[in-house]
Amino acid sequence: MHASRLQQLIFERRALLLAGAQLLAGGVLLGRMGWLAVSEREALSAAAERNRVALRLVPPRRGLLVDAAGLPLAENRPAYGVELVPSLAGDLEAALDRIARLVPLSAEERAELLDSAKSLRGSGTLRIASDIGWDAYAALNVELADMDGLQPVRTYVRHYPGGAAFAHALGYVGKPTREQWQESRDPLYLHPGFRVGKDGVERGLDQRLRGTPGVERVEVNARGRILRQLDSRPDTPGETVRLTIDRGLQQHLAAFLGDESASVVVIDCQTGGITCLLSVPAFDPDIFSNRIPSALWRQLQEDDHKPLLPKATQGLYVPGSTFKTVTALAALAEGVPPTDTVHCPGRYTVGGRSWHCHKRSGHGTVAMERAIAASCNVFFYATARRIGNQAVADMARTLGLGQTFDQLPIPSLRAGIVPDAAWKAKRFGEDWTVADTLNTAIGQGSLFVSPLQLAVMTARIATGQIVEPRLLADAPPAAFPPLAIRPDWLGxxxxxxxxxxxxxGGTARSARLPIPGIELAGKTGTAQVRIITAAERRRGVRRNESLPWRLRDHGLFIGFAPVDQPRYAVAVVVEHGMSGSRAAAPVARQAMTYIYDRDRAETDLEKRVGERERRRRATEDAARRAAAEAAAAAAAPPSAAPAPSAGAPAR
Amino acid sequence: MMGLLNARWPQRLATQPWGLILLVLAIGSFGAVVLYSAAGGSIAPWAANHMIRLLVLTAVMFAVSLVPPTLWLRLAFPLYALTLVALALVEAVGTLGGGSQRWLDLGILRLQPSEVMKLVLVLALARVYQFVPLAHVGKLQGLLLPLLLVAMPVVLVLLQPDLGTSITLIAGGATVMFLAGLSVWFFLVPALIGAAALPILFNMLHDYQKARILIFLDPAADPLGAGYHITQSKIAIGSGGISGKGFLQGSQSHLAYLPEPHTDFIFATMAEEWGLVGGAVLLLAYGILFAWGWRVAFRATGTFQRLVAGGLTMTIFYYVLINLMMVMGLAPVVGLPLPLMSYGGNAMLTVMPALGILIGIDQESRRREVPAARAGGWTSPRPLATRLARPRGMDA
Structure with missing residues (x-):
């Protein structure tokens, strides 16, 4: 009894002690909580806000490109994409597996993503796909709502309504390179949705098209998922730039050219505005702006029609007879009257070596006008020797050859080569020879020009003014200085x-316009792409038709219309088109027809496309028949029946 | 016996501690409210389940309260033995399964023997001291059994390894021994030795346990790793300020910055939305609960009842204390839930039966209060002993 009483007393004493300790602990906890909630509140509230609120850069919408009439050439199409923050996602492979169930990813895309994830810094964002469609976007939002680091986004993708016809002129857009970021340190470059111009006008006008990014404050959860927008400063879209391009004309000519490897440049002589800057074949700029599949890239690279080369600005060709106009102008500028004649016996002999005219029997005695019309080599050999090569080269440069037209918003225009003594000395360390003078006089030898240069040259010949080409429609018009040649001689x-x-007797009667009252003037040219040996010349030069495509001559044509009041200059190069009159002149004619009579042009185009289709089918049928025959009569000797050549020989 | 119980039913109902029951339901319901918010304003998946559990376990609490303390006295050792076996089984299964397993899958119920042990250890130790004279409490023969009773489960739990639970077990055991009258030196000396041996003990810990302690000491050392829990929890509590951000307005919990917002860190979830005021009210509620527990202990009629009441009160207190210290950044992250508030049945599964036992003890002492008051003194433990002796004799 006594012991238990004592035990109870001890218990009570100690219980009170423990209860006191509890009270103390309660006080400490309350104090700690009070300290956190009162003294530390500001700092901890700020930390909570930092957790919750993220500032996000909104990439600016890229400026639009429109043609002279205001039709869109490059625009922004709203699209749905998906982004991933690998640092939040954890296992990237597994994350891609999950995403791939809703957004198909090719093995190549996966490899690319894994690769770019490696170079991603810190909590950088990876754009998994840019144009996944609403269904996939919705599915991602619902089915992967709990996935760490995943962010379905609404975005814009660049869209080129004119398609491949404008791929080379406008270029395309793409992710900025690592070097670009390192150079500027602009955080915009790290944004997965930001695109920069990669080629053509897109690259040349990149700064104007870019705009200024906006900023948005968004609520972000611990998984990095944006839950809602709090407020934002909208982006300022890039400038809308009106180009001198005529979208209808360029698309029309692209359709007309079909699967040729060619380029067409049309210049408005009054303003210098380039209304057509076409190079075919090309690539789909929409695909290139999203992601360039390496299989497609390889295929384009291996294509002998060189779809990756912007031929209008970077393709260099021997101008051939089209250059004779330059030699003629050089002579006039040197004061040689156009009435001076030269006798053409069919060849031109210097120091025991003969240079042939294409007409073996000769043109007889010709003056400048007739020499141009008949494309008499001998006349220009003699004229060039008379004035000297330097005068020809100077005139070529005055007319725009060898120039890069730096005012054009197109990167990497090629200058080509206008050969003269200085050039040869520098290039080969050799002296200029008479042979060089003669070759250059008829546009052969080391001359290399681009179709754009040819068009500018034509515009300058047509107007007698130093027409400067331009692409920006809204630039103030400039007065062009005249050429130092008497107007009646130019005539x-x-x-x-x-x-x-x-x-x-014209060489390009096929280019005659079907429109009453408007005449096209022009000059054909043919550029050999293979060396014709003396032995072959003795045997007789092989006809183009019997050669494989890649050995056939290039066909060139320059022209302007109307003759009496030149308004449009055109230059056409059809690679391996065999001759200027046959391949290139009809294209120039079609361009002018489109400009002056669109309905007529549409009808002609339809006819041509129909004809092309018929021929394609016939070729296919023949191939099929041949295959069937070969299979049926495997033992029988193969019939050697070369296709009869239908084309007329022309220059 | 059944008839006897039935006859006392109305009286019992009247003497139920309704205030306490309301308090428990209030804390539990507040837990449900916070869980509703943690789920982004939805009763699924937590709040509804929590309420169901709360009501079911309240019924369990009532049922347990019907068990007379004398029966607990008799069942103390068998229950202890059973739970110890279960603990060993879990250890065996866990070893076979690889990794740390803390529960025993009984098909319909996942029993966590270490939780049950928290209760049973208190019962067993009280059972020991019921029959150990005060003079023997500090002697070797009086010390050996209690120490063994504490050591066996602690070793098994440490093997799991579950540092938090083993510490609460030691604390619970030490509390009962302390209340039983064991000399203060027995607590001071081991505490001093323990403090001196801290570095050695630290080295014996698992890597993740070491990391937790290091990070507790310096949460900024690994703000995105293990220190993340503590940092985010402090941010949640502090950013709540005095009156909180408002119901359903907590960004830390809703945007998933706060880890485990519905279990271990529910206090932070609550504090972010209800502020210091909510925290103080909750602390007060737990304080009232403990005060009631001590009142039961003070009014209890025997050594066993007293020790059980005090021991269980402290056991619940340790739960609350360790959780709150962890949440407020005063203790390492040990993974103990907040009883009645946290989602997940285990803590509630321990606390509600414990309260049931306490109510049982309270009922018993209330029934004796009138004659005891008449006698004008403390009730002697004698009648209990004779009552105990009787059925035992009948069994034999």
């Missing part, structure tokens, strides 16, 4: 070019 060259197309 002789134009008349010669008029004869080429419209004269009875």
């Amino acid at each position: 002789v060259v134009r008349q010669g070019m008029r004869e080429v197309v419209n004269g009875p």
Whole structure:
């Protein structure tokens, strides 16, 4: 009894002690909580806000590109994409597996993503796909709502309504390179949705098209998922830039050219505005702006029609006879009257070596106008020797050859080569020879020009002014200085070019316009791509038709219309088109027809496309028949029946 | 016996500690409210389940309270033995399964023997001291059995390894021994030795346990790793301020910055939305609960009842204390839930039966209060002993 009483007393004493300790602990906890909630509140509230609120850069919408009439050439199409923050996602492979169930990813895309994830810094974001469609976007939002680091986004993708026809002129957009970021340190470059111009006008006008990014404050959860937007400063879209391009014309000519490897440049002589800057074949700029599949890239690279080369600005060709106009102008500038004649016996002999005219029997005695119309080599050999090569080269440069037209918003325009003594000394360390002078006089030898240069040259010949090409429609018009040549003498060259197309013996009668009252003047050119040996010349030069495509001559044509008041200059190069009159001149004619009579042009195009389709089918049928015959009569000797050549020999 | 119980039913009902029951339901319901918010304003998946559990376990609490303390006295050792076996089984299964397993899958119920042990250890130790004279409490023969009773489960739990539970077991055991009258030196000396041996003990810990302690000492050392829990919890509590951000307005919990917002860190979830005021009210509620527990202990009629009441009160207190210290960054993250508030049945499964036992003891002493008051003194433990002796004799 006594012991238990004592035990109870001890218990009570100790219980009170423990209860006191509890009270103390309660006080400490309350104090700690009070300290956190009162003294530390500001800092901890700020920390909570930092957790919750993230500032996000909103990439600016890229400026639009429109053609002269305001039709869109490059625009932004709203799209749905998906982004991933690998640092939040953990196992990237597993994350991609999950995403791939809703957004198909090719093995190549996966490899690319894994690769770019490696170079991603810190909590950088990876764009998994840019254009996944609403269904996939919705599915991602619902089915992967709990996935760490995943962010379905609404975005814009660049869209080119004109398609491949404008791929080379406009270029495309793509992710900025690592070097670009390192150079500027602009955080915008790290944004997965930001695109920069990669080629063409997109690259040349990149700064104007870019705009200024916006900023948005968003609520972000611990998984990195954006839950809602709190407020935002909207982005300022890039400038809308109106180009001098005529979308209808360029698309029309692209369709007309079909699967040729060619380029067409049309220049408005009054303003210098380039209304057509076409190079075919090309690539789909929409695909290139999203992601360039390496299989497609390889295929394009291996294509002998060189779809990756912007031929209008970077393709360099021997100008051939189209250059004779330059030699003619050089002579006029040197004061040689256009009435001076040269006798053409069919060849030109210097120091025991003969240079042939394409007409073996010779053109007889010709003056400048007739020499241009008939494309007499001998006349230009003699003229060039008379004035010297330097005068020809100087005139070529004055007319725009060898120039890069730096005012054009297109990167990497090629200068080509205008050969003269200085160039040869520098390039080969050799002296200039008479042979060089003669070759250059008729546009052969080391001359290399781009179709754009040819078009500018034509515009300058047509107007007698130093027409400067331009692409920006809203730039103030500039007055062009005149060429230092008497206008009536210039008229002789134009008349010669008029004869080429419209004269009875013209080399490019196929280019005659079907429109009453408007005449096209021009000059054809043919550039050999293979070396014709003396032995072959003795045997007789092989006809183009019997050669494989890649050995056939290039066909060139320059022209302008109307003859009496030149408004549009055009240059056409059809690679391996065999001759200027046959392949290139009809394209120039079609361009002018489109400009002056669109309905007529549409009808012609339809006819041509129908014809092309028929021929394609016939070829296929023949191939099928041949295959069937070969299979049926495997033992029988194969019939050697070369296709009869239908084309007329022409220059 | 059944008839006897039935006859006392109305009286019992009247003497139920309704205030306490309301308090428990209030804390539990507040837990459900916080869980509703933690789920982003939805009774699924936590709040509804929590309420169901709360009501079911309240019924369990009532049922347990019907068991007379004398029966607990008799069952103390068998229950202890059973739980110890279960603990060993879990250890065996866990070893076979690889990794740390803390529960025994009984098909319909996942029993966590270490939780049950918290209760049973208190019962067993009280059972020991019921029959050990005060003079023998500090002697070797009086010390050996209690120490063994504490050591066996602690070793098994440490093997799991579950540092938090083993510490609560030691604390619970030490509390009962302390209340039983064991000399203060027995607590001071081991405490001093323990403090001196801290570095050695630290080295014996598992790597993740070491990391937790290091990070507790310096949460900023690994803000995105293990220190993340503590940092985010402090941010949640502190950013709540005095009156909180408002119901359903807690960004830390809703945006998933706060880890385990519905279990271990529910206090932070609550504090973010209800502020210091909510925290103080909750602390007060737990304080009232403990005060009631001590009142039961003071009014208890025997050594066993007293020790059980005090021991269980302290056991619940340790739960609350360790959880709150962890949440407020005063203790390492040990993974103990907040009883009645946290989602997940285990803590509640321990606390509600414990309260049931306490109510049982309270009932018993209330029934004796009138004659005891008449006698004008403390009730002697004698009648209990004779009552105990009787059925035992009948069994034999």
